[in-house]
Amino acid sequence: MTPYGSFTFFFIVAILLAPTIILGLQGKRFQTYNMFVTILALGLIFSSTLRGAIALILFTIWQVLLIKSYIAYRKKANGNSIFYLAVILSILPLALSKLMPYFSQVNLIGFLGISYLTFKGIQLIMETRDGLIKKDIPLSRLLYFILFFPTISSGPIDRYRRFEKNFQAEVTADQYKLLLYQGINKIFQGFLYKYIIGYSINHFFIAKLRFYAHSQFEHQLYYMYSYSLYLFFDFAGYSAFAIGVSYIMGIKSPENFNLPFISRNIKDFWNRWHMSLSFWFRDFVYMRFVFWIMKKKWIKNRNLVSNLGYILLFLLMGIWHGLEIQYILYGIYHALLMVIYNSFERFNKKHKWWPQNKFTHAVAIIITFHFVCFGFYIFSGQLFHKGV
Amino acid sequence: MKKPLFSPIILALLVLLIVVLIPNKWIEGMIPKERINQAATELNPFMFQGKYVQQKMLENKHFLPIYGSSELARLDRFHPSNYFKVTGEEFTPFLIGRGGTESLIHLLNFSEHTNQLKGKKMVFVLSPQWFQPQGTDESHFVPNYSSLQGYDFAFNQKVNPTIKKEAIKRLLKFSPVKDDPFLSTIYQAEITNDPWMKRKASLVRPFAYAYRNLLVKKDLYYSLVGGKPHKREISHKVRDKSWGKLAIQAEKMGSRKSKNNQFCITNGQFNKIKKMVPSLKDSKKGASYGKSPEYDDFQLLLDVLKESGAQPLFISVPVNGKWYDYTGFPKEGRTAYYERIKKQIQSQGFQIADFSNHEYDPYFMKDTIHIGWKGWVYTDKAIKNFYEGKKVEEDLGRLN
Numbered sequence: 001m002t003p004y005g006s007f008t009f010f011f012i013v014a015i016l017l018a019p020t021i022i023l024g025l026q027g028k029r030f031q032t033y034n035m036f037v038t039i040l041a042l043g044l045i046f047s048s049t050l051r052g053a054i055a056l057i058l059f060t061i062w063q064v065l066l067i068k069s070y071i072a073y074r075k076k077a078n079g080n081s082i083f084y085l086a087v088i089l090s091i092l093p094l095a096l097s098k099l100m101p102y103f104s105q106v107n108l109i110g111f112l113g114i115s116y117l118t119f120k121g122i123q124l125i126m127e128t129r130d131g132l133i134k135k136d137i138p139l140s141r142l143l144y145f146i147l148f149f150p151t152i153s154s155g156p157i158d159r160y161r162r163f164e165k166n167f168q169a170e171v172t173a174d175q176y177k178l179l180l181y182q183g184i185n186k187i188f189q190g191f192l193y194k195y196i197i198g199y200s201i202n203h204f205f206i207a208k209l210r211f212y213a214h215s216q217f218e219h220q221l222y223y224m225y226s227y228s229l230y231l232f233f234d235f236a237g238y239s240a241f242a243i244g245v246s247y248i249m250g251i252k253s254p255e256n257f258n259l260p261f262i263s264r265n266i267k268d269f270w271n272r273w274h275m276s277l278s279f280w281f282r283d284f285v286y287m288r289f290v291f292w293i294m295k296k297k298w299i300k301n302r303n304l305v306s307n308l309g310y311i312l313l314f315l316l317m318g319i320w321h322g323l324e325i326q327y328i329l330y331g332i333y334h335a336l337l338m339v340i341y342n343s344f345e346r347f348n349k350k351h352k353w354w355p356q357n358k359f360t361h362a363v364a365i366i367i368t369f370h371f372v373c374f375g376f377y378i379f380s381g382q383l384f385h386k387g388v
Numbered sequence: 389m390k391k392p393l394f395s396p397i398i399l400a401l402l403v404l405l406i407v408v409l410i411p412n413k414w415i416e417g418m419i420p421k422e423r424i425n426q427a428a429t430e431l432n433p434f435m436f437q438g439k440y441v442q443q444k445m446l447e448n449k450h451f452l453p454i455y456g457s458s459e460l461a462r463l464d465r466f467h468p469s470n471y472f473k474v475t476g477e478e479f480t481p482f483l484i485g486r487g488g489t490e491s492l493i494h495l496l497n498f499s500e501h502t503n504q505l506k507g508k509k510m511v512f513v514l515s516p517q518w519f520q521p522q523g524t525d526e527s528h529f530v531p532n533y534s535s536l537q538g539y540d541f542a543f544n545q546k547v548n549p550t551i552k553k554e555a556i557k558r559l560l561k562f563s564p565v566k567d568d569p570f571l572s573t574i575y576q577a578e579i580t581n582d583p584w585m586k587r588k589a590s591l592v593r594p595f596a597y598a599y600r601n602l603l604v605k606k607d608l609y610y611s612l613v614g615g616k617p618h619k620r621e622i623s624h625k626v627r628d629k630s631w632g633k634l635a636i637q638a639e640k641m642g643s644r645k646s647k648n649n650q651f652c653i654t655n656g657q658f659n660k661i662k663k664m665v666p667s668l669k670d671s672k673k674g675a676s677y678g679k680s681p682e683y684d685d686f687q688l689l690l691d692v693l694k695e696s697g698a699q700p701l702f703i704s705v706p707v708n709g710k711w712y713d714y715t716g717f718p719k720e721g722r723t724a725y726y727e728r729i730k731k732q733i734q735s736q737g738f739q740i741a742d743f744s745n746h747e748y749d750p751y752f753m754k755d756t757i758h759i760g761w762k763g764w765v766y767t768d769k770a771i772k773n774f775y776e777g778k779k780v781e782e783d784l785g786r787l788n
Contacts, residue, residue, distance in 0.1 A: 181392030188397075 001044050002112075003153045004190070004241040009044075016040060017248055021180060024250065027173035034249045035140065041149040045112070052111040059093050059114065063121040064142060066090055067128075071136055074128050086125050094118040098323055113153045115320060119280055120146050124160055126284055132161065141167065150245035154238060156256040156276035166251045179247045186244030194237025201230040224377035231376055232260065235274070254279075261372070264364045265345075266337045269372055277317070286313045303346065310338040326381040333375055407609075408602065415608040416440070423614055424448065428482045429469050431461055432615030436484055436493075437534030438607040439500055445482050446504040452479040452775060455494055456513030458487040459705065459758045463620035466638050466764035468511075468771055474624045479775060481511075488528035490518045491685035495555060496537040498692050502546045506697040511771055513703045516677045516725050517757055523681030529562045536607055538565060539600040542574045551691045553579050558685060570596040631769050631784040638762040642751025651711045657755040670716035678724025683732065690736045701774040702733050702740040703759075703767055709747030711756045722747070741770035741780050 001009055016037045023030040046053040070086045097110035124142075127133045137145075137160075145163050171179070205212070205226050213219035239256035246253035254276050263269035270278045286309045293305050318331020348354050377383070424444045427435050428451065435441045445451045454460065454468060460483045463469060468481045484497070494512075498505065518524065538559070544552065556575045559565045566572055570592050577589030626634060642652065649658045661668075693700055707722060726744035733740045743759075743766055746752040754760025759767065770780050 177392045181394065184394075184397050 001048060003045055003149075004194075004238060010187075012044065013041065013245060017245070020249060024171065024176035024180065024248075025173055027171070027176065029170075030250065031144075031167055035144050037249075038144060038147060038149045042147060042152070045149065045152065049111075051106075051108065055109055055111040055114075059109075059111070059117065060143065060146060062093060063090065063117070063146060064139070067121060067124045067137075067142065068139075070125050071128050071133065074131075075134075078129070083125070083129050087122060090121045090125055091118060098319075102323075116152070116155050116157060117146055119155075119157045119277075120160070123157075123280070123284060126288075127160065148246070148251065150249065150251075151242045151253055154235075154242070155274075156239055156242060156254050157280050158251075158253050158276070162254070163251060169250070171250055176250070179250060179252075183244045183247030186240045186247060188244075190237045190240035190244060192237070193233045193240060198230055198233035198237055201226055201233065206230060220377075220382065223380070223382055224373050227380050227382070228373040228376040231379075232257070261369055262365055263368050263372070264361060265368055266334070266341045266371065267345075269368060270334075270338075273372075281313045281317055285316055286310070289313075303342070307339045307342055310342065311335040314338065321379075324381065324384075326378055326384055330375060330379040333378055337371060337375075408605065412605060412608055415605070415612060419608070419612050423611060424451075425480070426614060426617070428480055429463065429618055429620055430615040431483055431486060431618045433486060433532070434607075434610045435615060436486065436489065436497070436532070437536065438610055439536060439540070439604065440607050440611045442484070442497070443501060443504065446501055446508060450479055451482040452509060452511065452771070453482045453484055454511040454513065455489075455497075456483075456485040456511075456703075457489050457515050457518070458485075459513060459515065459760070460485050461618065462754055462758055462760045462764075463618060464641075464754075464760055464764065465621045465623035465626055466634065466761055466768065467620070468764065468768055469620065470622055471626050471764070471768045472771075473622070474627050477772070477775075481771075485513075486532070488524075488532045490515075490524045490528060491682055491689045492524060492529065492555070492558060493532045493534075495685065495689040495692060496534065496541055496559075498689065498696070498698075499541050499544055499547050499555075500537050502544075502692065502696040505693065507699060509699045509775060510701070511703065511774070512700050513705060513759070513767075514729060515705060515757065516707055516722065518686075519677040519680040519682045519725055519729075521676070521680055523685065526563060530564055533562065533564045535564070535568070535571075536600070536603040538568070538571055539596060539603060542571060542578075542596065543600065546696075547692060548695055551688055551695070554684075555688050558681075558688075570599060631765060634765045634768075635762050635784055638765050639751050642754075642761045646751070651708060651714065651756070652750045652753065653708070653711065653755045661756075668715050670714075672712070672715040672717035674721075675717050676721030676724055678721055678728060683728065686729075687732065690732065690738070693738070694736050700738055701770065701780060702738060703770065704729060704733075704740055704742045704744055705759045705763070706744045706747045706752070708753040708756045712747070739774060739780050741767070741774075741782055743767075743782065 003009060019033055020030045020037065023033065042056075046056055066086060066089055070082075073082060093109055094114055097107060097114055100107045100109055124133065124137075141164070144167075145158070145160055148158070148163075151158060206223065209219055209222055209226075213222055236257040243253045243255065256274055256276050258272040258275065260269055260273035263272050289309045289312055290305055293299055293308070294302075299305050299308075314331045314335035315328075316331070317334075318327045318329070321327040321330070354360060419440070424441055427441050427445070442453075445453065452472075465471075469483065472479065472481055485494070541547075541552070541555070541559075547555075556578050560572060560575055560579075565575065573585070573592045574589045574596055577585045580586075625637070629637065646652050646654050646658070648655045651658070704726060706726070707717075712722065713719075723744070726742065730740055730742055730744075743752070743763065746763070746766070749762065751761045752759070752763040752766070754763070766782070766784065769784060770782070774780050
């Protein structure tokens with residue numbers, strides 16, 4: 001069953017979470033029950049494909065073994081090569097599942113949500129390396145974090161230390177009331193976004209484009225904007241479901257979207273669009289890369305280092321979406337935008353060429369919007385599909 | 389953050405509860421009686437996929453249901469809906485079908501009403517294009533499949549078990565049935581001896597039944613809302629004319645409206661395909677409608693009609709001969725269909741108006757595949773004879 005894909009899914013989740021809500025409203029602890037719910041929900045989600053279920057189990061065992069042994073190792077030593085090896089081994093299943101389709105008819109390794117779970121694994125290893133996670137993590141909690149069902153298929157990508165804080169918190173009845181209220185609010189925002197607005201854009205506009213567009217160019221242009229809006233409402237709606245259900249389970253999963261279409265520039269955009277992903281890449285790819293280069297003093301020019309960091313970040317993000325040409329181009333496109341914007345920002349600091357006022361703010365939003373939409377147009381793969 | 393406020397969600401749940409629990413009788417009481425008459429030419433897909441309106445229609449002797457597909461929407465002045473309206477016939481044609489409503493879809497719909505079909509006169513318009521080598525496909529089946537009819541079929545005890553099993557095997561090939569966890573379980577249990585499956589099905593059945601009741605209610609709400617009137621021509625110019633005169637009128641109209649091509653296709657339709665026309669030349673070499681799983685699907689439909697005692701008249705629509713020759717579609721591939729389908733219908737003892745010799749009759753067809761203008765005139769005559777219990781004739785008689 002696809003998470004949040006049908007009315008039945010919401011209905012079953014509502015029944016499963018009824019005890020959580022009752023416990024929560026009485027100010028009692030409910031995380032043990034939630035763990036049990038997660039097992040049931042996972043069974044429901046993965047019951048349709050046995051192969052997917054097996055892949056998930058094997059993947060989880062692999063990651064848990066890796067994380068547990070790295071934490072154990074880190075208590076004693078801190079070798080570079082072991083750290084690199086652990087990261088590579090953590091990425092390995094994802095990399096194989098992305099490459100698999102090029103070699104075999106059936107994808108034995110892939111399953112719904114593998115890319116999102118990989119983020120959680122790598123993150124744990126990196127934070128252990130940094131000494132942020134020192135103590136051994138109880139197996140049940142580690143599993144609960146990795147397999148937390150509301151966010152399993154497409155995020156938002158949570159951080160372990162944040163998750164743990166929520167997990168251990170004593171929630172009073174009044175605090176839970178607020179969580180429940182926010183959760184329900186989020187879920188209904190999700191319905192509005194995904195099943196009313198997103199659905200309408202797709203059903204009444206994108207599917208009927210050939211009646212609206214009078215030429216090939218018009219067709220592509222309309223598609224570009226409508227697809228961008230559709231993508232946002234669909235994904236933001238999905239994220240709202242995931243966050244809403246998390247809240248009801250007492251876990252404040254991070255936000256994923258913050259009005260991305262009013263971004264002033266491309267940097268601003270990436271602080272508003274798919275935030276849990278871009279922040280992950282910022283913290284675990286960009287920052288690390290910049291620190292590492294600076295520490296080794298290979299390149300002195302801060303600006304160049306920063307640009308190289310962006311290029312690395314967006315190339316990786318592109319590839320992470322898939323090895324298809326459109327995703328790689330999407331990564332290159334955003335890397336380019338970032339580098340250009342970075343140079344522009346520096347230039348403007350010196351020359352004060354672009355003033356800051358209400359008018360320029362509005363113009364900046366409009367310009368950014370069009371560049372962003374063109375990015376999604378690349379992402380959609382429409383350019384590479386023959387015919388319309 | 390704001391103060392938690394739960395009254396809206398509680399209110400919403402209450403409204404939902406009322407909508408779901410309100411007795412069906414109350415909703416039926418609110419549906420205006422006129423709805424059935426309006427629905428006759430609305431060609432509303434929700435009505436095709438529903439139950440209530442068709443049930444009321446079948447109860448009423450004054451309706452003559454016409455089942456078919458996309459040709460039904462060619463509502464020109466010769467269309468049965470206009471012709472029998474303005475000539476003051478005692479029956480009103482009631483149209484059921486749109487593009488993609490092929491045998492399996494109609495089969496489910498007929499099964500829904502088996503107990504109402506005894507002695508019921510009806511018309512069924514066939515399209516050669518249903519009989520593709522692969523039969524009907526997802527793109528035709530999915531938009532027309534009705535969950536309500538699918539679920540009712542699962543609980544249907546009236547349809548002959550052998551027919552039911554065969555139909556289920558076919559239905560399980562399509563995603564809306566296959567991917568429906570309740571329905572596919574019950575369907576699979578019907579066609580297997582596996583005790584596990586049977587047990588699973590009996591576990592699922594109460595839930596499926598509850599869901600089915602929800603679908604019944606949904607259909608009532610849809611019937612309450614109704615559809616939009618379909619664009620149609622209402623013209624009195626077809627009144628008090630002999631069939632021959634009508635045919636001449638239809639020819640004149642056809643020639644006026646299809647000037648930009650040599651295939652006797654309407655200008656508008658031809659403009660749509662104009663760019664592709666050169667590339668379609670001889671593109672259908674070796675094609676045939678003579679072999680298709682659709683024949684078996686159609687046989688199931690015939691069996692259900694036979695069992696329920698319905699009195700259908702089948703209209704065998706030809707293709708546009710000039711166009712089909714242009715695309716290189718072989719004559720044998722067409723005649724194989726006409727002959728096979730005729731034999732199949734007649735062997736059940738049903739009547740057929742076979743218009744297959746009109747392939748090259750100008751303006752019999754409105755475009756490449758849809759009957760229109762003169763084709764409707766022939767159809768009108770066949771329907772009139774059929775309704776009056778006379779022998780169905782395939783020609784128009786005297787031309788004056």
